[in-house]
Amino acid sequence: MGHRKGYKIGLICVMIAMLSLAGVTLNSLNKSRAELGLTRVQPLENAPPVLAFTTKALGGFRGLIANALWIRASKLQESGKYFEMVQLSDWITKLQPHLAAVWVHQAWNMAYNISIKFNEPKDRWPWVHRGIRLLRDEGLQYNPREPLIYRELAWFYQHKIGEYLDDAHNFYKWYLAKEMSEALGPKGPPNWAELLDPKTDEQRARVQLLREKYKLDPAFMKQVDDYYGPLEWRLPESLAIYWATFGLTKTEAEKLKREDLITLRRVIYQSLQLAFRRGKLVRLGETEGDILYGPNIHVVKVANEAYIRQMEMQPDQAEHMSTGHRNFLGMAVYFLYTHNRKEAAGEWYKYLLERYPGAVQPPKNLDDYALSRISEDVGEIDHNRVKAIIMGVFEIAFMNYGVGEDDVAVNHELFAQRLWTRFMEAINSADQKQRQRVGLPPLKELREEVLARVLSDDYGLDPIINAQLRTRLNIPADAYRTPATTNAPPAAAAPEPQP
Amino acid sequence: MQQVLAITKLTLKAALRFRLVQVLGTLLLIGVVALPAVIEHDGTARGFIQIILTYTLSLIGVLLGFATLWLSCGLLAREIEDAQMQMLDVKPVARWQVWVGKWLGIVALNAGLLLVSGAVVYALMMYRANKLPADEQRVLAEEIFVARGAAREPIPDYKADARLVLQQNFASGPPAGVEPQQLEAFIEARVKAQYEAVEPLHIREWTLDLGDAADLRDAPIYLRVKYNAAVPSGTENYLLWWEAGPPERIMNLLTETTFRNDPYGYVPGHYYRTNLMMAYEGFTEFKLAPNLFNDQGVIKVRFYNYTSSPMSFPLEDGLEVLVRRGGFGLNYARGLGILLFWLSLLAAIGLTASTFLAFPVAAFCSICLLIISFSTGTLEQIIEEGGITQINANTGYADEGSILNKIAVPAARGTLAFLQLARGFAPIDNLSSGRVISWNEFAMALVKIVVLMGGMFALLGILIFNKRELATAQTGH
Numbered sequence: 001m002g003h004r005k006g007y008k009i010g011l012i013c014v015m016i017a018m019l020s021l022a023g024v025t026l027n028s029l030n031k032s033r034a035e036l037g038l039t040r041v042q043p044l045e046n047a048p049p050v051l052a053f054t055t056k057a058l059g060g061f062r063g064l065i066a067n068a069l070w071i072r073a074s075k076l077q078e079s080g081k082y083f084e085m086v087q088l089s090d091w092i093t094k095l096q097p098h099l100a101a102v103w104v105h106q107a108w109n110m111a112y113n114i115s116i117k118f119n120e121p122k123d124r125w126p127w128v129h130r131g132i133r134l135l136r137d138e139g140l141q142y143n144p145r146e147p148l149i150y151r152e153l154a155w156f157y158q159h160k161i162g163e164y165l166d167d168a169h170n171f172y173k174w175y176l177a178k179e180m181s182e183a184l185g186p187k188g189p190p191n192w193a194e195l196l197d198p199k200t201d202e203q204r205a206r207v208q209l210l211r212e213k214y215k216l217d218p219a220f221m222k223q224v225d226d227y228y229g230p231l232e233w234r235l236p237e238s239l240a241i242y243w244a245t246f247g248l249t250k251t252e253a254e255k256l257k258r259e260d261l262i263t264l265r266r267v268i269y270q271s272l273q274l275a276f277r278r279g280k281l282v283r284l285g286e287t288e289g290d291i292l293y294g295p296n297i298h299v300v301k302v303a304n305e306a307y308i309r310q311m312e313m314q315p316d317q318a319e320h321m322s323t324g325h326r327n328f329l330g331m332a333v334y335f336l337y338t339h340n341r342k343e344a345a346g347e348w349y350k351y352l353l354e355r356y357p358g359a360v361q362p363p364k365n366l367d368d369y370a371l372s373r374i375s376e377d378v379g380e381i382d383h384n385r386v387k388a389i390i391m392g393v394f395e396i397a398f399m400n401y402g403v404g405e406d407d408v409a410v411n412h413e414l415f416a417q418r419l420w421t422r423f424m425e426a427i428n429s430a431d432q433k434q435r436q437r438v439g440l441p442p443l444k445e446l447r448e449e450v451l452a453r454v455l456s457d458d459y460g461l462d463p464i465i466n467a468q469l470r471t472r473l474n475i476p477a478d479a480y481r482t483p484a485t486t487n488a489p490p491a492a493a494a495p496e497p498q499p
Numbered sequence: 500m501q502q503v504l505a506i507t508k509l510t511l512k513a514a515l516r517f518r519l520v521q522v523l524g525t526l527l528l529i530g531v532v533a534l535p536a537v538i539e540h541d542g543t544a545r546g547f548i549q550i551i552l553t554y555t556l557s558l559i560g561v562l563l564g565f566a567t568l569w570l571s572c573g574l575l576a577r578e579i580e581d582a583q584m585q586m587l588d589v590k591p592v593a594r595w596q597v598w599v600g601k602w603l604g605i606v607a608l609n610a611g612l613l614l615v616s617g618a619v620v621y622a623l624m625m626y627r628a629n630k631l632p633a634d635e636q637r638v639l640a641e642e643i644f645v646a647r648g649a650a651r652e653p654i655p656d657y658k659a660d661a662r663l664v665l666q667q668n669f670a671s672g673p674p675a676g677v678e679p680q681q682l683e684a685f686i687e688a689r690v691k692a693q694y695e696a697v698e699p700l701h702i703r704e705w706t707l708d709l710g711d712a713a714d715l716r717d718a719p720i721y722l723r724v725k726y727n728a729a730v731p732s733g734t735e736n737y738l739l740w741w742e743a744g745p746p747e748r749i750m751n752l753l754t755e756t757t758f759r760n761d762p763y764g765y766v767p768g769h770y771y772r773t774n775l776m777m778a779y780e781g782f783t784e785f786k787l788a789p790n791l792f793n794d795q796g797v798i799k800v801r802f803y804n805y806t807s808s809p810m811s812f813p814l815e816d817g818l819e820v821l822v823r824r825g826g827f828g829l830n831y832a833r834g835l836g837i838l839l840f841w842l843s844l845l846a847a848i849g850l851t852a853s854t855f856l857a858f859p860v861a862a863f864c865s866i867c868l869l870i871i872s873f874s875t876g877t878l879e880q881i882i883e884e885g886g887i888t889q890i891n892a893n894t895g896y897a898d899e900g901s902i903l904n905k906i907a908v909p910a911a912r913g914t915l916a917f918l919q920l921a922r923g924f925a926p927i928d929n930l931s932s933g934r935v936i937s938w939n940e941f942a943m944a945l946v947k948i949v950v951l952m953g954g955m956f957a958l959l960g961i962l963i964f965n966k967r968e969l970a971t972a973q974t975g976h
Contacts, residue, residue, distance in 0.1 A: 079782065080781050080782025080783075081539050081549075081932070082541060082785075083540060083547075083549040083550050083553075083931075084549075084553065085541065086542075087538055087539045087550065087554075090539050116734070116736060117778045117781045117782075119775060119776055119777070119783070128540070163735060164581045165733060166734060167734055167776060208947055277936070482835070
């Protein structure tokens with residue numbers, strides 16, 4: 001009997017020893033799995049109990065169920081039935097919450113594939129918005145250190161809303177600007193003091209909206225604005241920069257593939273270039289799609305720095321990227337020149353020639369270079385660029401009126417008229433929807449906008465020239481005194497955003 | 500008949516005694532009421548109603564389906580195992596009467612539960628719909644709470660045309676290195692594409708019979724279109740130009756300039772034209788003006804391809820005209836009826852399995868049978884590839900006629916033919932998209948699902964039950 005008891009105790013001891021050994025091995029194995037990136041071993045973050053339980057309880061069957069749901073979603077999509085897509089996407093992502101590619105695919109499918117199946121912009125926007133919400137409100141909640149999700153979210157803002165490839169892009173921009181105005185205040189740049197330390201109920205409500213609905217942190221927004229701005233936070237490229245920068249700060253400490261971080265950095269400099277071309281909100285009307293934007297020439301320096309930083313971090317791609325950088329500098333010179341920033345244009349032109357000695361062939365002085373670019377761009381098809389050029393030409397015209405050079409001024413006005421007419425004729429062969437998508441606002445509107453900006457106090461025009469311009473164009477002394485722009489240059493250089 | 504009804508009553512009593520009805524009824528009501536609160540929809544009233552209909556009816560189908568299988572497998576198998584059937588067997592009741600009585604009992608139980616849960620879904624849906632703004636109620640009334648029928652052009656016999664092309668051009672067989680099946684598939688695809696394609700600056704006309712003109716007077720007419728573009732547009736859609744009207748009154752073909760200058764023309768009773776940005780590779784539905792058909796109910800639809808890309812409209816579903824065929828209430832009732840037919844088939848399968856198998860094995864076999872019925876894609880693939888082994892990766896066909904392949908293909912063909920009897924009926928899909936379930940379709944479902952498929956299982960089940968030696972199944976006594 002004693003022998004039998006000893007045998008059992010021995011077996012229990014062996015069992016405990018084996019379990020302990022298995023525990024030690026398991027830890028070591030999990031560590032290796034994490035190091036080698038074989039599987040995800042961390043528990044699901046921020047998951048509600050039901051989701052945490054489901055992911056554990058279903059085990060390997062989750063994949064099978066997700067597959068079945070995915071097949072159903074594909075079939076429904078093929079037959080044009082979209083009413084179930086939101087629910088199916090929700091289930092599919094919840095069943096595989098750790099797979100970033102699943103989040104990205106489902107969001108992309110809604111924002112890109114399903115949205116375009118609807119004719120009306122107001123019917124398309126909810127699908128774009130759903131794609132954004134899926135990534136921002138849920139994907140990032142469970143995967144806060146996943147660069148792929150940050151990159152895709154930023155890309156939706158930069159490309160889907162920010163570019164003009166979707167017929168409804170103006171509506172998207174308008175709707176987004178309206179939403180952001182609700183959180184940031186209707187006019188002008190954000191009042192950071194209010195957002196960082198709200199005093200009134202109205203201010204607190206706006207900050208709550210910003211944090212809870214749009215998942216934006218005002219303190220981090222300010223850091224981004226100080227570093228890359230001034231940015232127009234009601235336009236999509238600013239949000240693209242925010243999410244890419246936020247993604248970098250959240251993921252840089254992780255052991256990730258270099259390419260993952262590079263894609264985030266790429267979003268930043270591409271969005272800055274976009275902000276330079278048209279990152280200023282000129283008008284935000286009440287009618288659907290009534291939005292007018294122009295170039296934000298204040299961000300040229302930070303955009304340039306973002307390019308250089310990216311080239312330094314990717315020496316193997318530097319040569320390839322230098323082409324983009326050179327084009328950006330050429331465009332910057334030209335935009336500054338056409339916007340009557342001749343001094344700044346000269347400095348950047350000098351910088352262009354120093355950095356890329358063969359960039360301008362045959363060698364030209366600044367005036368000749370700018371004029372040759374204008375001639376090139378007369379055939380340009382990017383409506384943002386053409387609009388920026390026209391507005392720049394008007395600016396030069398008004399300066400010339402101000403200094404009494406009426407002939408030069410009239411010539412520039414005529415030139416602006418020619419550019420506008422030529423572009424509109426070029427797109428006239430396109431159908432009505434396309435004309436609506438890439439068409440320019442009426443010339444009178446563009447002229448009015450530039451005039452308002454030039455005459456505003458913020459523009460800082462010499463009072464005598466200002467008065468002469470008013471007299472020449474028969475404008476009362478008190479008209480256009482309020483600032484027309486929404487962006488102002490930064491007071492001082494700011495530190496890089498920190499996590 | 501008296502014996503059958505007595506068994507039916509006993510079956511219903513047994514279900515009540517097991518508290519199955521109470522549990523199932525409660526589950527159904529909770530599900531039907533709670534589901535709308537947890538489902539995420541696309542944000543539109545139409546999407547909300549569609550998803551409620553789809554998910555609540557699916558939930559009802561799934562719950563009742565599992566309960567039916569459990570009940571049908573359990574009732575008979577357990578009574579045989581517990582020797583209760585021996586007591587019944589000595590009474591003047593034929594075994595087929597026992598089988599039919601139990602089947603009727605389960606069907607009656609399902610009918611009752613389906614009626615109650617279906618009525619609750621209907622009432623809840625109408626209650627929610629009535630609270631919506633008038634505009635949305637109108638959309639629901641025209642597109643969801645309606646029974647719309649689809650008029651399509653008959654599909655031309657392009658396979659016969661393809662055979663003719665083959666005979667004329669390849670009488671001596673396919674060129675060297677090309678498999679006969681490959682050549683046949685290629686020619687068939689080419690001929691079909693000729694029917695479907697519309698080249699740039701060309702038109703395509705469809706003449707469709709909508710039915711009785713008097714019934715359609717002033718009713719909304721919708722065009723549902725699906726097309727593919729040979730040249731991607733960049734924005735994934737094209738501006739398409741449409742014209743519709745009675746064949747005799749519609750204007751002569753328009754020039755591009757005329758149409759572009761007046762793209763939204765409408766002369767009541769004569770023609771209606773419009774242009775729309777439409778995404779390719781998906782369906783777009785849009786409303787036409789009413790009364791665009793002649794006295795015989797025939798409408799002509801024209802598509803003008805003013806784009807630079809060839810377009811193609813699939814013969815199967817490239818274009819259809821949707822018109823009202825009836826009200827939603829009766830359509831809904833017919834849809835529930837088809838659900839009941841499926842449940843009746845499940846009951847027959849379960850009862851048949853339980854005549855010769857123990858309860859767990861019968862349930863397992865019935866579920867396996869259901870899984871096979873969902874695998875028609877695999878069966879189709881076996882037939883298409885000519886087997887299940889030695890499939891040539893280059894041609895996609897089985898190169899050699901092995902014994903396995905020779906057995907697999909006819910077996911797959913036979914199974915598929917049997918399963919096809921129940922396929923093609925999609926009451927939930929039809930209801931959620933406002934499509935009509937006609938009386939004809941309803942009758943076909945009854946005949947195919949209940950009479951033919953259910954009848955085959957019933958015959959098999961009764962036959963086995965009659966031959967079964969009940970005493971050998973007795974356990975635990």
